[in-house]
Amino acid sequence: MANKILEIDALTVSFDGFKALNNLNFAMNEGELRVIIGPNGAGKTTFLDVITGKVQPTQGKVKFKGKKLSGRAEHDIARLGIGRKFQTPRIYLNLTPRENLELCCNQDKSVLSTLLKPTPKAERRTVGGLLETIGLDHKSDKPAALLSHGEKQWLEIGMLVAQSPDLLLVDEPVAGLTDEETERTGELLIALAESHSVIVIEHDMEFVRQIARQVTVLHEGSVLCEGTMDEVQNDPRVIEVYLGSETSITPDQMLLLRIAATMAWADGNFAPIQQDVILDRLSRQFAQDANEQASLRHDLKDLLAKKIPLEELVPKLTTPAEREQALMLSYEVISSNQVNQAEAVVYQKLLKLLDLPPETVSRLEAAALEQLKTYQ
Numbered sequence: 001m002a003n004k005i006l007e008i009d010a011l012t013v014s015f016d017g018f019k020a021l022n023n024l025n026f027a028m029n030e031g032e033l034r035v036i037i038g039p040n041g042a043g044k045t046t047f048l049d050v051i052t053g054k055v056q057p058t059q060g061k062v063k064f065k066g067k068k069l070s071g072r073a074e075h076d077i078a079r080l081g082i083g084r085k086f087q088t089p090r091i092y093l094n095l096t097p098r099e100n101l102e103l104c105c106n107q108d109k110s111v112l113s114t115l116l117k118p119t120p121k122a123e124r125r126t127v128g129g130l131l132e133t134i135g136l137d138h139k140s141d142k143p144a145a146l147l148s149h150g151e152k153q154w155l156e157i158g159m160l161v162a163q164s165p166d167l168l169l170v171d172e173p174v175a176g177l178t179d180e181e182t183e184r185t186g187e188l189l190i191a192l193a194e195s196h197s198v199i200v201i202e203h204d205m206e207f208v209r210q211i212a213r214q215v216t217v218l219h220e221g222s223v224l225c226e227g228t229m230d231e232v233q234n235d236p237r238v239i240e241v242y243l244g245s246e247t248s249i250t251p252d253q254m255l256l257l258r259i260a261a262t263m264a265w266a267d268g269n270f271a272p273i274q275q276d277v278i279l280d281r282l283s284r285q286f287a288q289d290a291n292e293q294a295s296l297r298h299d300l301k302d303l304l305a306k307k308i309p310l311e312e313l314v315p316k317l318t319t320p321a322e323r324e325q326a327l328m329l330s331y332e333v334i335s336s337n338q339v340n341q342a343e344a345v346v347y348q349k350l351l352k353l354l355d356l357p358p359e360t361v362s363r364l365e366a367a368a369l370e371q372l373k374t375y376q
């Protein structure tokens, strides 16, 4: 029988009495690639937070390679061999992909010493191999700032692998990627699964189908069912929870929201009033009911955490009408509070990217302020 890399027993996590995870049981074999899916709020991120020690269980046990994890600090758990890829890439943009990877292979060295000292031969091979694995060998010596969103994600996955973890945890790796990048991410994860145990959390069903052998469905903090993609997709319980939370918002509408949300997040602080403005607009224009609104609120928070730059979002707006709508919604959002320096800068950037005639801008700004009054 294969060894268990992870065993989770009756795990409960309460936040002020609310059970984000509720008596959850889970086990996974060494070498497995497991995908975890579930509607928003199912507890997927909390599940990873407990495994990495970011959140302590209220009840229950987590065992990694037979060792109990409860009570251990995050860095201690990382040292045991659990690596996590966060949603926001954490890479040094001024350094090249090669330098970023070298830093990870040299955990105890400072940024400066890695740059100044020649890299030992053996290590260079590892970094070279990694660059090839993540498909960045042709861009290895350009600043990481020039990479696409997808390439940054791959670099971060490479940086994680450079630390040689036994278990890789990957939270929504394809959000915001193009179809082609999504497919290549799937190939990368499958390649990594040959030498690591991997848990991937994902929303994108097509992507799950591409990579998944075994799927675990979470719902309301517990495991709803497990099986192959075909088995879980045909399970009536899964169909029910997914239909119950499906939003009818289109990708175009979501894009508008993300642009507006980027405004609100300009100063690193998404004020509740701005959140309300966005959601109010949503509920009027896009969302059909309160359920959908709650689900959108959650999606937006996740999207915000990814901090996708405007330069990547705005070009995806295809029609002038969409560009006008993006301006109005964004102006509403920043005007819902006193406009601060950071927001003003981002707004100027948006205007430049949108490239609308000045008369149109003034007209839309005035209309946005009118619109805002209707909420007050």
Ligand code: ADP
Binding pocket: 015, 018, 019, 020, 038, 039, 040, 041, 042, 043, 044, 045, 046, 047, 298
């Ligand atoms: P998922 O990743 O599946 O969308 P999460 O694990 O992020 O779900 O959240 C599960 C539930 O727990 C949600 O209802 C969320 O609002 C709640 N939750 C998550 N973290 C906290 C926290 N720190 N405090 C209070 N509630 C939280």
Ligand code: MG
Binding pocket: 044, 045, 046, 302
């Ligand atoms: Mg999540």
